[in-house]
Amino acid sequence: MEMMDINGDYVVDREFQPRRRLEFKGRDNNIFPESNTVDENEVKDSEATVDLTKKIEVIHGEIDDKLIPKVGMKFQTEAEAYDFYNAYTYMVGFSIGKSKGYKEEMCNHSSSDSDPQEEYSPLSVEEYLPQPVEDHSPSSDDFDPQEEYSPLSVDEYLPQPVEDHSPSSDDFNPQEENSQLPVEEFLPPLVEDDSPLLDNSNPQNEYSPMSVEEYSPLLDEMSIEENTIEEYIPGTLEDDESQQSPRIEMDEEYIEGYRNFEKLLAAFVNKLEAKMVLAQLGGSISRAIQQMSNATIIDEKVLNECLNEITRALLQSDVQFKLVRDMQTNIKKIVNLDDLAAGHNKRKIIQQAIFNELCTILDPGKPSFTPKKGKASVIMFVGLQGSGKTTTCTKYAYYHQKKGWKPALVCADTFRAGAFDQLKQNATKAKIPFYGSYTESDPVRIAVEGVERFKQENCDLIIVDTSGRHKQEASLFEEMRQVAEATKPDLVIFVMDSSIGQAAFDQAQAFKQSVSVGAVIITKMDGHAKGGGALSAVAATKSPVIFIGTGEHIDEFEVFDVKPFVSRLLGMGDWSGFMDKIHEVVPMDQQPELLQKLSEGNFTLRIMYEQFQNILKMGPIGQVFSMLPGFSAELMPKELDNSNPKLMTESRIMRIARGSGRPPREVMDMLEEYKRLAKVWSKMKGLKIPKKGEMSALSRNMNAQQMSKVLPQQMLKQIGGMGGLQGLMKQMGSMGGSAKDMMGMFGGADK
Numbered sequence: 121m122e123m124m125d126i127n128g129d130y131v132v133d134r135e136f137q138p139r140r141r142l143e144f145k146g147r148d149n150n151i152f153p154e155s156n157t158v159d160e161n162e163v164k165d166s167e168a169t170v171d172l173t174k175k176i177e178v179i180h181g182e183i184d185d186k187l188i189p190k191v192g193m194k195f196q197t198e199a200e201a202y203d204f205y206n207a208y209t210y211m212v213g214f215s216i217g218k219s220k221g222y223k224e225e226m227c228n229h230s231s232s233d234s235d236p237q238e239e240y241s242p243l244s245v246e247e248y249l250p251q252p253v254e255d256h257s258p259s260s261d262d263f264d265p266q267e268e269y270s271p272l273s274v275d276e277y278l279p280q281p282v283e284d285h286s287p288s289s290d291d292f293n294p295q296e297e298n299s300q301l302p303v304e305e306f307l308p309p310l311v312e313d314d315s316p317l318l319d320n321s322n323p324q325n326e327y328s329p330m331s332v333e334e335y336s337p338l339l340d341e342m343s344i345e346e347n348t349i350e351e352y353i354p355g356t357l358e359d360d361e362s363q364q365s366p367r368i369e370m371d372e373e374y375i376e377g378y379r380n381f382e383k384l385l386a387a388f389v390n391k392l393e394a395k396m397v398l399a400q401l402g403g404s405i406s407r408a409i410q411q412m413s414n415a416t417i418i419d420e421k422v423l424n425e426c427l428n429e430i431t432r433a434l435l436q437s438d439v440q441f442k443l444v445r446d447m448q449t450n451i452k453k454i455v456n457l458d459d460l461a462a463g464h465n466k467r468k469i470i471q472q473a474i475f476n477e478l479c480t481i482l483d484p485g486k487p488s489f490t491p492k493k494g495k496a497s498v499i500m501f502v503g504l505q506g507s508g509k510t511t512t513c514t515k516y517a518y519y520h521q522k523k524g525w526k527p528a529l530v531c532a533d534t535f536r537a538g539a540f541d542q543l544k545q546n547a548t549k550a551k552i553p554f555y556g557s558y559t560e561s562d563p564v565r566i567a568v569e570g571v572e573r574f575k576q577e578n579c580d581l582i583i584v585d586t587s588g589r590h591k592q593e594a595s596l597f598e599e600m601r602q603v604a605e606a607t608k609p610d611l612v613i614f615v616m617d618s619s620i621g622q623a624a625f626d627q628a629q630a631f632k633q634s635v636s637v638g639a640v641i642i643t644k645m646d647g648h649a650k651g652g653g654a655l656s657a658v659a660a661t662k663s664p665v666i667f668i669g670t671g672e673h674i675d676e677f678e679v680f681d682v683k684p685f686v687s688r689l690l691g692m693g694d695w696s697g698f699m700d701k702i703h704e705v706v707p708m709d710q711q712p713e714l715l716q717k718l719s720e721g722n723f724t725l726r727i728m729y730e731q732f733q734n735i736l737k738m739g740p741i742g743q744v745f746s747m748l749p750g751f752s753a754e755l756m757p758k759e760l761d762n763s764n765p766k767l768m769t770e771s772r773i774m775r776i777a778r779g780s781g782r783p784p785r786e787v788m789d790m791l792e793e794y795k796r797l798a799k800v801w802s803k804m805k806g807l808k809i810p811k812k813g814e815m816s817a818l819s820r821n822m823n824a825q826q827m828s829k830v831l832p833q834q835m836l837k838q839i840g841g842m843g844g845l846q847g848l849m850k851q852m853g854s855m856g857g858s859a860k861d862m863m864g865m866f867g868g869a870d871k
């Protein structure tokens with residue numbers, strides 16, 4: 121969190137809310153000048169701040185000076201800082217965004233001729249969301265797609281059309297590579313959201329943010345047992361209340377209420393963001409499996425249709441064509457329908473084959489070098505420019521430091537100006553020793569000196585960051601080889617951006633050919649990329665993925681395990697991971713209360729909100745909720761499509777959306793997710809609550825019967841039905857039954 125300075129204070133600077141990159145700025149001016157000054161003594165209102173204050177005053181009358189951010193403003197806690205931030209964005213959002221431009225607003229106080237499109241953008245979604253990740257796709261200027269990735273053109277390697285599900289296309293054969301269809305025809309159409317709710321061009325609705333009365337009961341009273349969603353929505357406000365009020369009431373209650381709801385939505389948006397990568401792929405694959413399961417008889421035709429769908433999904437996610445083709449061939453070999461004896465569960469066999477194949481792609485079969493605590497190991501990081509190496513080096517060091525290692529960072533990137541400063545800054549924040557030079561231009565020399573020095577200082581994890589390069593830069597590759605030769609790393613980690621796309625395979629292979637890559641770390645899994653390149657990179661380097669980066673923050677880094685990952689991808693859920701994460705994130709003192717409420721079947725929206733908050737502290741919420749079986753909207757197309765028209769009135773949703781500065785679709789999605797989550801948790805009713813209320817004790821006290829109610833059918837089947845579950849519970853009992861143990865059993869234990 122950039123808000124935190126080295127002394128542990130929370131200070132306003134330009135990266136106040138990094139996940140949203142919402143800097144303190146208005147439409148046409150920066151509140152804060154370029155400098156990142158956070159020295160309390162130098163604090164003074166910048167001109168721009170004063171300017172903005174005035175503008176807001178003109179629009180809203182007098183405002184509380186406390187609500188204007190000033191460089192250097194300090195907060196005791198992160199929560200306080202966020203509260204302030206939320207109140208502030210509320211104010212700026214509605215002040216600045218309400219008309220075409222506040223300059224005009226100030227000049228003539230009339231917005232009658234303003235463009236309705238511009239009217240309602242307190243802060244645009246783009247401003248809230250992280251910046252797009254750098255494009256390493258073949259279309260980027262600096263390399264030629266023809267040369268870079270494939271001897272075959274897209275058209276050449278695409279299999280025959282799969283759009284066509286008519287009987288004639290049943291026996292899709294990946295070997296037939298000469299289809300002339302453009303790639304668009306091969307891929308499923310994009311689903312467009314044509315919800316009328318998204319039409320926010322009605323100037324009538326300009327200022328009607330949701331009031332505290334509206335959502336407060338919503339938070340407190342929502343309980344899936346007693347009420348239906350429709351009943352939760354308090355009837356205090358009639359639809360005609362959507363009439364605009366000319367000004368925003370700035371009373372404290374409103375601000376308090378607004379920021380709560382805003383936080384809730386922010387949490388939800390984070391969840392969606394984090395789910396983006398591979399979620400589409402996972403959704404398509406599980407839909408294909410689901411469709412196959414719906415068929416009465418599973419024959420060659422049904423199997424081919426299912427495989428076609430999966431092929432299409434994988435190609436669409438940028439998985440290398442050859443891998444996809446091999447996977448399909450392998451599955452067909454394994455699933456020989458004719459050979460399957462009658463009575464065999466064909467679906468299960470096919471599903472298992474798909475699961476195994478995806479695991480095989482991701483698991484090269486040999487573990488990477490594992491450093492040993494107390495013994496100096498040199499770990500060298502390599503990768504493309506901007507792939508996130510420097511950030512990942514620090515995350516890797518920090519991860520190990522928390523586990524009692526003594527890591528150190530060496531900056532051997534003499535190529536990019538500012539690389540050393542970046543590493544230094546990161547290392548200082550994480551309190552990790554670092555080595556580098558502003559003057560030395562030979563990376564080999566710096567690397568050797570740094571490694572030597574930290575060996576003498578008894579560091580056990582010496583991490584060498586190298587400069588970014590791509591496969592056409594022969595001299596940089598030679599330099600990388602020399603650094604490796606001189607420092608003799610125990611492990612070379614290839615850092616790859618998940619959005620790299622089809623280039624992944626060739627780039628990864630080029631690195632592998634120059635230095636002996638032993639492991640892969642995939643970054644930016646929180647981005648909006650397709651992410652299939654990750655699978656290709658593993659295949660190219662024949663090295664396992666050991667971690668994934670899920671955000672810019674130093675904590676947003678996770679151990680990668682193949683089986684739980686693929687299981688999640690296929691929508692089978694990673695229940696164990698979820699329990700473990702909950703155990704981690706719910707503060708001990710809140711656990712008994714939470715369990716009590718859940719056991720009473722009393723899951724309210726407030727609980728969800730509070731848990732979102734807990735989880736948010738740990739990193740992107742999607743990491744957690746995508747672990748919950750059946751939670752992913754992507755994987756539940758039926759329920760998703762079955763939106764309840766009575767859920768909320770349009771105007772109410774619009775009001776909430778405006779009140780929170782979010783698109784109406786997100787509000788609807790949030791309520792849908794709530795409903796679904798509430799259903800899952802309502803099954804906890806009657807659960808025996810452990811005295812001390814530890815979350816880990818939950819699993820000990822859950823009997824198989826109760827557990828089977830909680831687990832989705834799909835998952836239960838996977839475990840082996842009630843019998844399998846009972847065995848598992850027994851085993852768990854004998855092992856102490858902690859969530860960690862459970863995790864191990866599912867193959868997801870921490871390394």
Ligand SMILES: Nc1nc2c(ncn2[C@@H]2O[C@H](COP(=O)(O)OP(=O)(O)OP(=O)(O)O)[C@@H](O)[C@H]2O)c(=O)[nH]1
Pocket residue numbers: 250503504505506507508509510511512533536539542586587588589643644645646647668669670671672676
């Ligand atoms: N969202 C997100 N951003 C990340 C992640 N990892 C790194 N980044 C961001 O990616 C950008 C590039 O990261 P760097 O660490 O500077 O990349 P690099 O590979 O060292 O760059 P070069 O030295 O130029 O090759 C930075 O803005 C990082 O904050 C991640 O897991 N998620």
